[in-house]
Amino acid sequence: MKQRLLGLALLIAAGLAQALPTFEQVRAGHKTSDKVLLDRRGEPLQLLRLDKRQRALPWVPLAQYSPALLHALLLSEDRRFYEHSGVDWGAVAASAWGNLWNQRTRGASTLTMQLAGLIDDELTRPQQGRSGAQKLGQAWTARKLEGTWSKAEILEAYLNRVPLRGELVGVPAAARLLFDKSPAALDASESALLAALLRAPNARPALVAQRACELLNLQPARKPDCPGLEMQAAAAFARRPLPLPGEHLAPHYARLALKADGPNSQRSTLDARLQRVAVQVLKQQLIELQGRNVEDGAVIVLDNATGEVLAWVGSSGAELSSAAEVDGVLARRQPGSTLKPFVYQLALEKKLITAASLLDDSPAQISTDAGLYLPQNYDRGYRGWLSARSALGNSLNIPAVRVGTMLGADMLAARLNDFGLGLEQGGSYYGASLALGSAEVNLLSLTNAYRALANGGVWSAVRLPARELKPARRVADAASTFIVADILADNNARALTFGMGSVLSTSGFAAVKTGTSKDMRDNWCLGFSDRYTVGVWVGNAGGEAMHDVSGVSGAAPVWHQLMHYLHQGRPSRPPKAPAGLTQQLARFDGTQGEPPRQEWFVRGTELARVSLMANAPRGITNPRDGAIYALDPDMPPAAQRIVFEGEAGQWQLDGKPLGRGTSVRWAPTPGRHQLALLDARGQVLQKLGFEVRGAILVARAQTGKEKAR
Template sequence: MGDHARFVGKLSHRWRGRRRLDNYPAVGSGIIALPEERAQRTYTRKAREIILAAEITRRYSKDEILELYLNEIYYGNLAYGIEAAAETYFGKTANQLNLAEASFLAGLPQSPSVYDIYTNREVTLARQQQVLVLMYGMSQVNGCIKVSNSDVPICVDETAAADAANDIKTRTFNPPTMNARYPHWVNFVRSELEELYDAQTIYRSGFIVYTTIDPTFQDEAQRLVTEQVSLLTDKNAHNGALVAIKPATGEILAMVGSPDFNNEAISGQINMADSPTRQPGSSIKPVNYVAAFEKGWTPATLIWDVPSEFPPSGDPNDTREPYRPVNYDGEFHGPVTVRTALSNSFNVPAVKTLDFVKIYDDPNTPQKDGMIGMAERLGITSFTRPDYGLSLTLGGGDVSLLELTSAYSVFANGGKKVPPVAILRIVDFEGQVVYEYQPPQEDQVIRAEHAFLISSILSDNEARSWMFGRNSLLNLPFQVAAKTGTTNDFRDNWTLGYTPDLVTGVWVGNADYTPMVNTTGLTGAAPIWSSFMQYAVPIVSNGAPTSFSRPPGIVDKAICSISGTEPSQWCRGGQRNEIFASDQPPLPPSQDLLRRADIDTWTGLLAGDACKDFVEDEMVMNLSDKWGRQWLRSGAGRGWLESHDLPRNPFFAPDRECTASDPHPVIEFSNLNDSSVITDPSLPINGIIDVKNGGFTSWRLEYGIGQDVSQWNLLAEGTNSFPNPSLIYTWNLQGIQDSQISLRIYLSNGEDYHAERRVTVTLNLPTPVPSATATPTEFPPTGIPSDTPVPVTATATTPTETPTEFPTATETPTP
């Protein structure tokens, strides 16, 4: 379907949805307010407007009123009145405008800074189409449209409306050269003004607007952005932006929207500092981690950075191909604490953090949670899609540099949110103050302790040295927190960082989303950020940069370096200090990576009252992450275990205690006990081999010499059960010289679990009397065991009086 047909379809659909045709704005009120009254918002002003509008309506015709209105209103880009607008946008007089041009201009006065064809093309084109829809509808109802004092009506059918829309859509608009000192800033302030007043009040009242911009900072920021971007042309990087905010007040001290406002080749007029359509890469991760702190995590929480799979949406019921995140360096780093993971910007731990935090807000919580809820609390408003996945923590959602920089200012300001502000005061042409900024009450959107933890991690130069080295551009002469970000295909480079005095965000990329070549947040954006911070922070702090203030609720604790818990006697890797919120201490020593525990050997669960029969004291590893367990069974994982003096084949600690409903073995020697004395060489071995609430893999009947057996020898094995006392095996003891032997039934449950029952008996067998013979025989005496092994598989049978031949001992390793 072509553009023409698509627009016609929209035209018909939109018009059918409208109910009123007479909802025209009263233009009289747009021209009667005196300049000194336009900025006032009072009942008196409104009453005067009503009276004056009535008087104007009495004295002038509607055509005359419309003419006055069209000749005064603002059309954007310094065009006041329809004649100036026709000349600015189309280079002709108003009486030469065609339907496409007239409908385009008619849509601008409602919000000239928003409907700006040079900086916001798609929205402006959509606005023209709205006007055409109205014109088409009026033509359908009234036949044609009578305009002003013209005798020729305007008739707009579907074809004319579609052609007009396509005409403007295909035109190239050459932006006018703007001679303002800070053009992006001027346009930004205009848009802020339009949030306070209607466009005609703003542009016809002789306002003098006092803003927060610091010319010294602005000039230096512009110089740094322009110079750095020029050095990146070989990397196909042509654009950049910078925002600097005073976190305690929200004042925007510098805003650079591009290296060159008038450079059309790079879309220089687009303010990239305020564009809400860029992906932040890893620079969004602190938002995710501070949400995890609210849910109980700490800087010492252990995360397994290993190959892992996730449902893409985070929903366990998501049946799509699993999401397999990788780190920027292509490596996996094993167990890392939150401090290490965030400071080095590892991706896999960030995804696991979001899997814990969750993406969307839980409506049952008292305040917004989840990563999006936290972002909204910090001031980010652009996460509006319903289909975000776990890649959101790696930059999978669009933000603006201004909002992300403002979010970082919450960390710099001890968890208090102060919205960014650009306009401090407005004075009218008579010198009367018509507006003065009143700082809002500070909003403590996150705990001061959590803000300090984030600042501590992002300012920890030693912690981030793993990936960034100790002498990176993030390491400044004063304490500063910093985070970089790089998106897929190198489309966006970010560096954001702060002190309590100043927060600065920098973006480098291309406005048209063209990828750069092998440039990252550290190499693309960080040089600008580092130079600006070193220039501006000493000035804004009067030569004494402020360090992060430690809240009273922060405590120091010693932790095991690897596990992040309080050290146990099995701590590996040494100890170090970490900081915590006082009500969120490290995990206790019992949660260290290694500990001893009583384990039910049959289920592998923690032993308890319901399973006391088959228990072993085991060294176990506290690890619930299934991907971490798999990794430790791989070559890389085993290598890590060996390098950290940990068991090469660890037994993982179970997450619960066994219960009466779990499988439970029943193993008994029903005719033998530890006080049994055996006097008959033919020993029947009776017992029970069974499992309640489950089954088993196999059993073995074995013997060993003495009570402390060093080697077990097989007598019989099988897979059948003996639920009641039955004969398991008959053993011919002739040839056994030892006075004490142990028997055991070893029951297997797969490869990992087992249960066994032992009994030690005393042998008091009669001494065999050899038969007298005249001639020595060359054969061994009857009854002496042969060297030829005879395998035996026992089943429950009726005992026979035929002696059972004694099998040669087969060595069975002790589990």
């Protein structure tokens, strides 16, 4: 019966040996718990923990292990390693004799036999110990390993695969996590402690130190400090997990790029030198903003031609941020004025305005389904009539809203989605405020939308790991896109708000726009040169308002420094004008000192002289047909007048004369109303309907007060 079992075990062992992997296969199949993200040149950027069950680091060649470790290992586990052929029969006999007399012995398992259990799941040691058949299979596999692998390969594989304390697998992980060293830097004491762990990986420090002391005593030149070994072991075992070596430059991008399966390292499109600069510049800017309740920021740099990500900084880091794990590149937030270029581009494309068209920067009442919308400029001031170039360059809110109402929120929302912004709601949800960035977007999609402006209105996807690339598509007219880029690069056009020497100015061509969301919760700076598009966000991950931090003081300095770095030695060149454009001299009448200038026009929209008369609106501009006004009984009636605006003419309300001119004010009464605008001959230019909801406002002449009833 025993012979039959022995024969069966040998057959099983032989079957296992037939499937024995090669050394190259074992090394190639080595799975690490941490994977390395490399930059475009192969420089390490980030080590990222993926496997939470065990800690195994990248494979280390035998030549990179300390001689002291190799000596301690063989002394502890396999003194005749270079003499036997997989099974140490002398050790087997000694072990059997010791078991017979109940004596403690080293055991008969060689390093090769232990390796057989590490690379073959069928031979893994169960908790209750190996069966006789498994032991025979282990011995058989060890013999086959010795016949096909070199001693160096066996030793190298063992060192990289052997389980050690707790979650640690392999000497590289144990050396780094216990002693904060590489395997090559281990000294004699550390080597002895690691070798002692092989027998009892989770033993108490005193027992491990005792075994290490015995190993050192076997080396004639060593005089071990055994009490010191115990203290050293206790300190190593109590050490909290350390961050692994390296700069850890791109943790957020690494989470996108590194997957659970696949190679131990992956090359990315990131540029380590640029990534390092982006991290440092962002941190320095936030340090300078200390005391203004701002701790978070994010940066992304895209290659205009390829869509490759050259830098991705998702956070200011744990030293500055209480939410360093949040990826600011992907978090959705209100972009503020950074949406204005898309508003003007669409209006230029539709030939509703030109860059020379005059826009009214004065108090406005925009009727919406929810009532009146009263946009205000950032500085609460007004500048009267000025050109669209100046309105966009100086980031004025009221003209942008007026242009947005020409387009309608639905048309604008559709265009923003064409640019890849992925709005979560339809245009009617945001209404007129969409022109000022009331929708939430993320820095990645917004920066790529600006990249589409840089590419003349052609949108293409950002190149991200494991993402299918969608074909490039034209989303905007090249001529109108060029004009918008020209305005954003015009330092003179933004001088009223930002001055001539702001951080938005660069030595070469760069189109740039800042933005600040409501209550100073977020500020942005996005812009592009001929080769790169850079997006910067500064704020708080939790949404808390900053203290007196605008786009130009918060995000723009980071953008400026990165543009300077990117174009060292090679200034950015302005784009060439596409077909469909005309440039001619435009003269302005009725504006606040805009001098004559050469202006770009979409062909067919040229204006040689720009005046208020030439710029006067056609028909009724306010209210919109179907508008609904909601009256508030708690507000003074004088503050709730409705202003009808449009072309100069005679106004009629519900068939009765109301006034003449380009605008008239009316004290609203509830109900549905018909508004008509007539020209000088009494012909109806436009007629529309609107509704007023709420209380009736009654004036009390005797007291000069008004009340609601």
